[in-house]
Amino acid sequence: MAPDNDPLVRTVAGRIKADLDRLAPTMTSMFTEVIPEFRHDDEVRRLMVASTESNLAAMLDMLTLAIGIDDITVPPAAAEYARRFAQHDLSLEALLRAYRLGEHMFVQWTMTLLAELNPPTDVALAAAARIADMVNSYIDQVIEGLIDIYESERRRWDARTDAARAAQVRAVLDADDLDLASAEQMLGVSLRGWQQFAVLWTPPGTRDPGAILRAGIALMAAATGKTPMTVEVDDYSRWVWISSAGKPVLDTEGLVRGLRGQPKLSVALGDPATGLDGFRQTCRDAQRARTVALATRTHGLTGYADVALSALFTDRVPEVQEWASRVLGGLMGEDETAARLRETVRAFLDARGSYTDAAARLHVHKNTVHYRVRKAEELLGHPLTERRLDLEVALRACAQLGLPKS
Structure with a gap:
């Protein structure tokens, strides 16, 4: 007769649940250390933490409450994180790798606890096998849903042409009666934290402007440590902005050095600001800085803070x-x-x-x-x-x- 391992499974799950405040950060730290795509800005990182915690909670409920695998759905935080991954054009493979790494770490936790509890060998082996099988089934079920969510969002995001995105940004800038939630839905990003906007451009007639502008976007990402949102305004210019929970810290010296290697590239930078009003302000600041740069034929970096007075004129x-x-x-x-x-x-x-x-x-x-x-x-x-x-x-x-x- 097979040993009854359900009480032991529940005990192990209960131990993990009681120690989740310590274990969950261990898992999220592992993700950011091992997977480069997980090194987001603060806003997206918080969503990653919420996704991890919601998945752990769902797995523990399954182990302790005998929830059937057919009743498992993708936790809302995990679904939103997958959508955000798609919006930032981050690879689905990286997201799925995190789930397999998380599964491995979770099973290791259970093995450690079983060793500490020291039940009879046959009982321990049966419990370990049952936990591993249930966790694997959970991961498989959730991954299947995540793939659909990611691919649907990628198709939806790609269907939004750059012209449409530019129109949406202009609408957010100009519609004074637009509320925060509506603006966020139009742009597909959170506007509750800090925003910083930049305009990148090359002179008309520049050879292969797309490659130069892509290099500029990479320079902005390196200078801010954030993944920027971008809009192709035309063949020779891009709108780029950073959205983060904390105030953006710009590596100005690094950006200036990088621009020296791109003599055909110019960047106009707005001051960082918060919220919906801040998004509008930093967008307009960057555009005014660009106007000054064009009027004075200035190349490289033009920060609004440095030309604010002239920008008024x-x-x-x-x-x-x-x-x-x-x-x-x-x-x-x-x-x-x-x-x-x-x-x-x-x-x-x-x-x-x-x-x-x-x-x-x-x-x-x-x-x-x-x-x-x-x-x-x-x-x-x-x-x-x-x-x-x-x-x-x-x-x-x-x-x-x-x-x-x-």
Whole structure:
């Protein structure tokens, strides 16, 4: 007569359930360590944790409550994680590998507990076989459902053309009456955390622009440590944004280095912001930064934070340049001497009137700064301490929007 191993199976499952707060993080850490695709941003990683915990809970219920295999369905968190995997174009193979690795780890836990409980050998073997068979059946059942979910989402996601995605982003930007849930459904991403938007582009006529833009997307992923969402706006530009629970941390130096290797690629970066309003803000910031970059023929990286003041004027560049001409007078010359004087005045004002600090910034002797400041004041017709704010704004506008055309 075969030994009754059900009480032992329930005991082992109960022990695992009682220790789940420790064991579940062990499994999720193993996933991120072994499978590169599982190293997501914080928002998606939390979904991975919820998926793992829901699968473990379902397996333990099956072992303790005698739930039949036909009653097993894909847990909602696991289904959503599979959909997110598909949206980010991550491989189905990586997702299925995680389930097999998780199955192996779970069975190892049960073997360890059986050794600690030390029942008779035949009882232990029967219990181990039953647990392994039930867990394997659960994994097979769930994987079958996950494949359908992943492939359906992949087809749905692919069916959304880039033109449609661009239209949806524009709708989210422009529809003030759109609520958060509707915006998230349209974009297919969470907008409850931090967002950071970038515009990538190459000059029209660039050879093989798609390869250059793909390289730019890879640079953004490396600089943020996140998997970006992308929209193909046209042959020569892409919209890219990062969505994460925590504030994005950008490796600016790494991004600038990478862009040096892509001389045909330019990136305009919005400031990070939170929520639906933040998504709209960072999108518009990136587009304004791009406008400044195009107006000044700037290549490489243009951050909105660095050109925010000038970005406010991009719709009225001729008027701003005309006003700057009145403020700066003789400093508006196009020759090298005038450019050097403008640079010196900016450094002097940034240094709060310190000749020593300004000289250090310009890598010149302090006496040179004295001479240039005096010359600039002669051209202006007044000391730099007068109309200081106007001077600083006019100088910045000229540096970022260019001099008026003669």
